Amino acid sequence: MYGNRAVQDRLEMPPASPPPVQRDVAPGSALPNVTDLAESHYKEQMGGDAAISRAAEARIIPDLMARSGNQAMYQTAYAKASKLAATRGTWMPDIHKLIPLVTNAVAAIPNPSLNPQQDFRAAQAAAQNAARPDPVHIVFAVTFFHDVTNYAEAQAKAPLNQAVTNFMQGFLGLQMQVPNAQQKTAWASALKSMPWIATLLTDKDRALPKPDSRSRFWQDGGGLDDAGNVVIDTNGLPPKKQVRTDIDNGKVYERIARADRFLKSAVDQQYLNRINKPQVVVKTMYASGEKAGGFFKKVSDDQKWRAHQLGNKVVLAQNDDYSIFVHEVGHYIETMSDGFVWRDVHKLMADRHAGAGGANVALLDPTGAAAEGRYGGDYPVTGNYTSKVYASGSTEVVSMTLEYLSRPSDTLRMIEGDPQQTAVVLRGLKPTEYNNHHALRAFDQFLPH
Ligand SMILES: [Zn+2]
Numbered sequence: 027m028y029g030n031r032a033v034q035d036r037l038e039m040p041p042a043s044p045p046p047v048q049r050d051v052a053p054g055s056a057l058p059n060v061t062d063l064a065e066s067h068y069k070e071q072m073g074g075d076a077a078i079s080r081a082a083e084a085r086i087i088p089d090l091m092a093r094s095g096n097q098a099m100y101q102t103a104y105a106k107a108s109k110l111a112a113t114r115g116t117w118m119p120d121i122h123k124l125i126p127l128v129t130n131a132v133a134a135i136p137n138p139s140l141n142p143q144q145d146f147r148a149a150q151a152a153a154q155n156a157a158r159p160d161p162v163h164i165v166f167a168v169t170f171f172h173d174v175t176n177y178a179e180a181q182a183k184a185p186l187n188q189a190v191t192n193f194m195q196g197f198l199g200l201q202m203q204v205p206n207a208q209q210k211t212a213w214a215s216a217l218k219s220m221p222w223i224a225t226l227l228t229d230k231d232r233a234l235p236k237p238d239s240r241s242r243f244w245q246d247g248g249g250l251d252d253a254g255n256v257v258i259d260t261n262g263l264p265p266k267k268q269v270r271t272d273i274d275n276g277k278v279y280e281r282i283a284r285a286d287r288f289l290k291s292a293v294d295q296q297y298l299n300r301i302n303k304p305q306v307v308v309k310t311m312y313a314s315g316e317k318a319g320g321f322f323k324k325v326s327d328d329q330k331w332r333a334h335q336l337g338n339k340v341v342l343a344q345n346d347d348y349s350i351f352v353h354e355v356g357h358y359i360e361t362m363s364d365g366f367v368w369r370d371v372h373k374l375m376a377d378r379h380a381g382a383g384g385a386n387v388a389l390l391d392p393t394g395a396a397a398e399g400r401y402g403g404d405y406p407v408t409g410n411y412t413s414k415v416y417a418s419g420s421t422e423v424v425s426m427t428l429e430y431l432s433r434p435s436d437t438l439r440m441i442e443g444d445p446q447q448t449a450v451v452l453r454g455l456k457p458t459e460y461n462n463h464h465a466l467r468a469f470d471q472f473l474p475h
Contacts, residue, residue, distance in 0.1 A: 051415040053390035053399040058417050060372065061194060067368060067419035068189040070361055074337075081182035087135065087142045089178045090149065090171075094132040100125055103170040110169075111162050124166050127153045146171075193369060200373045200474040204381070205446060213445040213472070216465040222291060222456065226437050243290045244303035250286040250355065251279050256306045259341070261328075268310035269329055272344045282306055285351035288432045293359060293455045301362040304338045304355060313343035313350070352432040356425035359455070366474075367454025371423040373474040374450050375413050378403025388415045407436075407443035427451040446472055 051058065072078065093099040100121060108118045131152035135145045150171040157163030205213060217223055248255065256279065260268050272278040290298065311331035331343040333350050340354035360368055379385075379401040388399025391410040398414050405412035408426040427447055430440040441448050453460040453473060460466060 049417050050397045051388045051399045051417055052397050053388050055388050055399060057386060057388055057401070057415060058419075060197060060376075061190060063372065063417075063419035064190045064193045064197075065186065066417065067361070068186055068193070070418060071364070072186060078182050078186065082179045083142050085178040085181055086146050086175065089181070090132055090146060090174050091135075093174055093177070094129050099173065100128075100170070103166060103173055106173075107162070107166040107169045110165055116162055118162055118166075119160070124157075124163060127156045127163060127167055128170055130156065146175075197369055197373065200369075202373060202377060202474050203471045204377075205469070205472045209469070209472070210445050211442075213449065213466075213469045214442045216463070216469060217441050217445055217448060217452070219465055220452075220459060220463050222459055223437075223441065225291075226431065241295065243295055243298045244301065245299055246302040248303065249283060250289075250303055250306055250351075251283040255303060256282060256308060258310065259307050260310045263310060263328065267329060269312055269344060270310050273308065273310065278308055278344050281346070281348040282351055284348045285355060285432070288348075288352055289355055289359070289428075292428060292431070293363075294365070294458050296458075297359075297363050297365055297455065300364065301359070302338065304335070304340050304358045306351070307339055307341040309341065309343050311343045313346040347433075349429045349433040353425040353429040356428040357420060360424040361420060363455070365454050365457065367424060367451060368419075368421075370450045370454050370474045371421050372419075374423065374447065375401045375403070375421065378405075378413070405444065405447065407440050408447070412447075423447065424451050424455070428455075445469075449473055 069075065069078070104118065104121045104124065111118045131149040134152060135149055150167070153167040153171070154164055157167045218227065243249075250256075258273060272281075309331040311329050312325055314330040314332040331341075333340070333342040333346055333354050335341070335354045335357040338358065340351070340358060342351060342354060360371070382402030382404070385402060389402050391398060391400045391414075393409075394400070394411055394414075398411075400410055401413040401415060403413060405426075408422075408430055412422050412426045414422050427440065428451065430436040431448070449460070449466070449469065450473060
């Protein structure tokens with residue numbers, strides 16, 4: 027049976043050493059605040075701390091050069107160094123005698139674009155060397171270069187801070203009403219008349235049409251199933267222990283291709299155009315949670331794999347269902363999409379959590395793993411796992427909804443059982459069609475607005 031533990035069990039096992047950004051929030055632990063979630067989310071979207079460091083590094087020589095001709099920068103460093111000198115009962119010389127310490131050192135940088143960190147350190151050392159006869163000069167030189175570093179770091183982080191500020195301004199003003207049973211039924215009917223949903227409901231085996239090969243979907247083109255995009259990972263297991271059935275018979279590639287077709291139809295082309303496709307890693311293992319019958323009991327733990335997404339990779343077992351490939355790529359799309367889907371799913375979870383009492387700690391999902399806390403509220407179709415709390419700001423809402431929509435036996439159940447959850451995700455990922463479908467306008471009051 028789909029829907030509760032059978033499906034949820036095989037999702038998201040953290041890898042052996044997960045980076046802190048992916049950590050779970052245990053039941054009973056304080057819930058992260060929205061500003062922190064937004065910072066984690068946008069940071070991950072921008073490539074993490076490493077990308078911000080690279081941006082700061084790329085700026086540091088241009089900043090140093092611009093600032094070595096900037097009187098205000100000298101004045102700031104001079105004022106700071108003077109204060110320090112005053113507390114030590116010493117004196118500061120004329121600022122105009124200090125400026126050449128820096129300008130000469132900067133002018134000596136041979137080729138500023140080649141090795142920013144090394145050049146920066148060399149210029150700093152040269153300035154300090156020139157200042158050596160007088161300790162007060164050294165204080166000035168150190169302060170100046172320190173200020174340049176801080177400036178470059180602040181500038182590199184500015185887009186992140188701006189994204190968080192913009193997000194919070196929008197998020198705090200959002201409203202959404204709760205539909206009653208009658209309104210839910212009417213909403214589900216309107217959803218079923220959307221052209222894409224109508225296609226899904228008639229295309230029972232999900233043999234979705236192959237996308238137009240002349241159109242570009244992923245920013246880097248091609249499909250998830252491209253030969254160069256699928257990596258087989260044996261996890262160091264000896265050949266006898268490798269489970270390769272669906273690799274050798276090609277079925278896993280068919281499932282990846284189906285997931286690719288589904289996602290290309292589920293997400294606005296303009297959004298996919300802005301993100302590269304994630305790499306698909308296939309483990310020569312059995313999907314964990316798959317068929318807990320007699321046979322599977324005999325499978326050793328090192329041959330079971332729980333699917334997850336991390337950065338630009340989705341990592342699945344060779345026999346994971348196509349809907350699980352959809353689920354994991356859904357996480358990646360949620361993180362990378364700059365549509366409103368991430369904002370809106372957090373609003374949905376926050377409102378349902380508040381409606382269920384609004385505890386300030388993560389709640390226990392009695393059917394879930396001990397470490398996996400959740401927000402309160404009902405998710406009648408996709409279950410408690412849907413509102414799992416991640417400190418990274420990731421959610422299960424987009425993934426679970428796409429997974430259920432992608433599975434023929436669950437499409438209708440998803441729409442009729444929770445039109446609000448369905449619509450939050452659909453409008454976020456497929457806004458062109460959602461917003462152009464007139465029958466849905468009566469229900470916009472039940473979405474974040
Ligand atoms: Zn998931």
